[in-house]
Amino acid sequence: MADVSPPFTDIEIETRDNGFYEGYSLPIALISKISISLLVVWALLFPLSAGDVLSRLNAGLLHVFNSFYVVIVGVFAWFLIAVAIIPSSGRRRLGRDGDTPEFSTFSWFAMMFGAGLGVGLMVYATAEPLGLWAQNPEIIQGNVEPLSPEALQSAYRYSFMHYGFHAWSIYVVTGLCLAYYAYTRDMPLTIRSALTPIFGAALNGPLGHIVDILGIVATILGVAVTIGYGVSQLVEGAYAVFGYQWLMALGDGTTVPRPSVIGLLVSLVLVMGLSVLSAVSGVGRGVKYLSNLNLILSCILLGVFAVFGSLAFAMSTYASAFLDYLGHFPVLSFEAYGMETELGQWQAGATTFYWAWWIAFSPFVGLFLARISKGRTIREFVLGAVVVPSLVCFAWFAVLGGSAIDLELQGIAQGAVLEASLTNKLFATLSLLLSDSLFQVVSILAVVLILTFLVTSADSGILVMNTIMAGGAVDTGALHRIIWGAILTLLIAALILAGGGGLGALQDAMIIGALPFAFVMALMCASLAKALYRDHLRDKAGELVEEGFANDRNSSNFDPANTTWTLVISSTGNWGLSCGR
Template structure:
C-alpha cells in the first residue's frame, strides 16, 4: 500500500486580539448580528410586509425542496446506522484511545434530551398523535377513517417518524462530525471543521466564514421557533392555573382561544432572562443542573399518566406502533410525495416542517452534543443519541398521547382535546384524568417543567452561538452571552408581533433559514465518510509498518 498523506488540520480562524470582540471572529460576529438586527427591524417596522414575504418564500421553498428535505433526512439516518455498525468506524473513540467521558451517562443523557427535544416533547406529547390521528397519508389515501380505532396505527407510524431515528439522526450527523474532528484531530469545535476533508485550507477564509454564519443563523431561527412554541404552552399553563384573562385572546375564525401577544412577550422576557443567567454560569453548572431537574420532572409527569391515564391502551399501542414503524422504516426513509397533491401538501406542512425544524436546531444541538460527548465511542454516541432517545420519545408519545386518543375514542372527552389548540392539548387531557385538586399540583409541575426546558434550550443555544463566533472556543465572554441573550429575545419578540401574536412568521423564517444548512449537512456526511475511510487505511498502514519493524527486529 502507498502512504496516505496526513489529514488537513491546520484550520486557522482569525479572532480579534483586543477590544470589544477580543477572542471572537469579526466577520462571523458582525455578519450574524447585522443579519439578525435587520430581520428584527424589518419585522417590527413593516410587520405586514415581513409576514407576506416570508410566507411566500416559505411556500416556494416547500414546493421545490420538500422532496430534498425528505430524501436527505432518510440518508442521514441510514448513514449513521451504517457508520455505527461498521467495526472500524463504530469502535473509534471521540478523543484519545484511553480517554473516558467527562459526564456521567445520566447527566449526558439529561443534557442531550433537555437541549434536543424538551420543549417539543411538552408541546407535542399529545398534540402530535391527536393531530395525526385526524390526518396522515393513510387517511388521505382512504385506507382509514380519521379519529377511529383503525387510524391509530398510522397516526403513530408518522408520530414515530417525526420524533424517531430520522429526527435524532439530524442532530447526531452534525454532532458526530464536529466531535470527530475536534477530539481525534484537535481541531476547533465549530461548524466549518466538519467540512475540512472536502475543502481543506479554503475554509480558513470567506468560505469558512459563510459556513459558520449559516450555522449561527439556523441556530437562532431554530431556537426562536422552539421558544415560541414553548412560551405559548407556558402561557396556556399559567392561564389554567391563575385564570388571568389577559394571557389569552380569542382564536381566529372561531378557533380555540390562543395566547395573547402581551402574554407571549411578558413570558418571553422572563424565560430569556433566566436563560441568559444560566448561560453565564456555563455548561458544568447551570445547564447540567437544570437538565437533571428536567429529567426528574419529566419522569414525574410520565408517572402521573401511568397512574391516572390509559396505560394499558398506551402499552398495547406502543408494541403495535413500534413493530409497524420498524417494518415501514425503509419506506418512510424515501417516502417523498410531489408538491401540489394532497399527500404532498400534507408532507410539506407536517414532515418537511419537522425536518426543517430539526435541521435548524442541528448546529446548536449537534455542537452541544459534541461538547458533552468527548471520550465516547462513535457507536456509543450513535446508540446513545439516536436509538435510546427515540425509544424514550416513543414511550412518551404513546403514554401521554395514547391517553388523549383513548379519552376521545371512549367518548369521554367528546372532542374537547381534538378542538384544543396544539399548545393546550396537554392541559386539556390532564383535566380529564385527575381531580381538580390534583390538577392544580400537576399543572404547576408542568409549568415548571416547560420553563426549565425552555431555559435549558435557550441557554445551551447561547453558549453554542458564542462558541461558533469564537472560532470553536468553549470558554467565551460573559458579556457577549448576555448581548446575544438580548438579541435573541428581540428577534423572537419581533417575529411574534409580526404574526399578530401567532407563530406562523417564526415557522416561515425558520424553514427558510434551515434550507442552506441542509446542504451543508449533506456535505458533512460525505466529508465524514471520506475521513473515516482514510483514517481506517492510515491505521492499517501503521499496523503493517509496526509488523514489519517487529519482524526486522527479530531477524538474527
C-alpha cells in the same frame, strides 16, 4: 497507491486579540449580528409585509425542495446506521486513547434530552398523535377513516417517524462530525472543521466564515421557533393554574382561545432572562443542573399519566406502533410526494416542517452534543443519542398521546382535547384525568417543567452561538452571551408580532433558514465518510509498519539507524511493506 499522508488539521480562525470582540472572529460575529438585527428591524417596522414575504418565500422554496428535505433526512439515518455497524468506524473513540467521558451517563443523557427535545415533547407528545389521527397519508388515500381505531396505526407510524430515529439522526450527524474532528484531530469545535476532508485550507478564508454563519443563523431561527412554541404553552399552563385573563385572547366563542400577545411577550422576557443567567454560569453548572432537573420532572409527569391515564392502551399502542414503524422504516426514509398532490401538501406542512425544524436546530444541538460527548465511541454515541432518546420519545407519545386518544374514543372527552389549541392539548388532557386539586398541582409541575426546558434550550443555544463565533472556544465572554440573549429575545418578539400574535412567521423564517444548512450537512456526511476511510488506511499502515519493524528487528542483520520502511497500498486495498537499507 492510496494516500495515507496526515489529514489536514490546520484550521486557522483569526480572532481579535483585544477590544470588545477579543477572542471572537470579527467577520462571523458582525455578519451574524447584522443579519439577524436586520430581520428584527424589518419585522418590527413592517410586520404585515414581513409576515407576507416570509410566507410566500417559504411556499416557493417548499415547492422546489420538499422532496430534497425528505430524501436527505433518509440519507442521514442510513449513514449513521452504516458508521455504527462497520467495526472500523463504530469502535473509534471520540478522543485519544485513554480519554474518558466528562459527564456521567445520566447527566449526558439529561443534557442531550433537554437541549434536543424537551419543549417540543411537551407540546407534541399529546398534540402530534391526535393531529395525525385526524389526518395522515393513509387517511388522505382513503385507506382508513379519520379518528377511527383503524387510523391509530398510521397516526403513530408518522408520529414515531417525526420524533424517532430519523429525527434524532439529524442532530447526531452534525454532532458526530463536529466531535470527530474536535477530539481525534484537536481541531476547533466549529462547523467548518467538519468539511476539511473536502475543502481543506480553503475553509480558512471566506468559505469557512460562510459555513459558520449559516450554522449560527440556522441555530438562531431553530431556537426561536422552539422558544415560540414553548412560551405559548407556558402561557396556556399559567392560565390553567392562575386564571389571569390577560394571559389569553379568549375570542368570541367561535374561535379557539389562544395566548395573548402581551402574555407571550411577558413569558418570553421571563424565559430569556433566566436563560441568560444560566448561560453565563456555563455548561458545567447551570445547564447541567437544569438538565438533571428536567429529566426528573419529566419522569414524574410521565408517571402521572401512567397512573391516571390509559397505561394498558398506551403500552399496547407502543408495542404495535414500534413494530409498524420499524417495518416501514425503509419506505418512510425516502417517501416523497409531489407538491401538486394532496399528499405533497400534507407532507410539506407536517414532515418537511419537522425536518426543517430539526435541521435548523442541528448546529446548536449537534455542537452541544459534541461538547458533552468526548471520550465516547462512535457506536456508543449513535446508540446513546439516536436510539435511546427515540425510545423515550415513543413512550411519551404512547402514554400522553394514547391517554388523550383513549379519552376521545371512550367519549369522555367529547372533542374537548381535539378542539383545544395545539399548545393546550396537554392541559386539556390533564383536566379530564385528574381531580381539580390534583390538576392544579400537576399543572404547576408542568409549568415549571416547560420553563426549565425553555431555559435549557435557550441557554444552550446562546452558548453554542458564542462557541462558533469564538472559533470553537468553549469559554466565551459573559457580555456576549448577554448580548445574544437580548438579540434572540428581540427576534422572537418581532416575529410573533409579524405573525399577528401567532407563530406562522417564526415557522416560515425557520424553514427558509434551515435549507442552506441542509446542504452543509450533506457535505458533512461525505466529509466524515472520507475521513473515516482515510483514518482506517492510516491505522492499517501503522499496524504494518509495527509488524514489519518487529519482524526485521529479530534479524541478526537488523540496523535500526539505516532502516527505511516503505508502505505500498494498491487501489484494490492490497497492502505491502518493503524494507531497504
